[in-house]
Amino acid sequence: MAEEAVKIAVLEQRVSDFNNMFSRIDDAITKLSDVNANITKMLAVHEERIEQCNKSDDLLVKMIDNLRNENFKEHKEVTSRIDIVEEKIEEIAKFRWMAAGVLAVIIFIAPIVTNHITNLTHNSQIHKIK
Numbered sequence: 001m002a003e004e005a006v007k008i009a010v011l012e013q014r015v016s017d018f019n020n021m022f023s024r025i026d027d028a029i030t031k032l033s034d035v036n037a038n039i040t041k042m043l044a045v046h047e048e049r050i051e052q053c054n055k056s057d058d059l060l061v062k063m064i065d066n067l068r069n070e071n072f073k074e075h076k077e078v079t080s081r082i083d084i085v086e087e088k089i090e091e092i093a094k095f096r097w098m099a100a101g102v103l104a105v106i107i108f109i110a111p112i113v114t115n116h117i118t119n120l121t122h123n124s125q126i127h128k129i130k
Helices: 002-129
Strands: none
Touching: none
16 A cells, blocks of 8 residues: 555656646746737738838839929920020021121122222213213
C-alpha cells in the first residue's frame, strides 16, 4: 500500500504539474488572442490609411491631368498668339520694304523727271523767244 500511496502521490504531483502547465498554456493562449485582436485592429487602421492614400493619389493624378490639359490649352493659345504676331511683323516688314522700294523709285525718277521738266520749260521758252 505504501507503494500505491507513493504512486498516487507521484500521479497527483504530475496532475498538479499538468494543471500548472495547462494554466500557463491557457494564459499564453489568452495573451495570443489579445495580441491577435490588437494586430487585427492595427491592420484595419493600416488598411484605412492605405485607402486614404490611394484616394489622395487618385485625386493628385486627376489634378495633374487637369493641370496638364490646362497647360496644353494655354500653350496652344500662346502659340497661336505668337503666330499672329509673327504674321503682323511679316506684314510690317513687307510694307517697310515696299515703302523703301517706292522711295528708291522716287529718288531714282525724280532727277530724271526734273530734267525733262526743265528741258521742256527751257525748250518752250526758246520757242517763245523765237
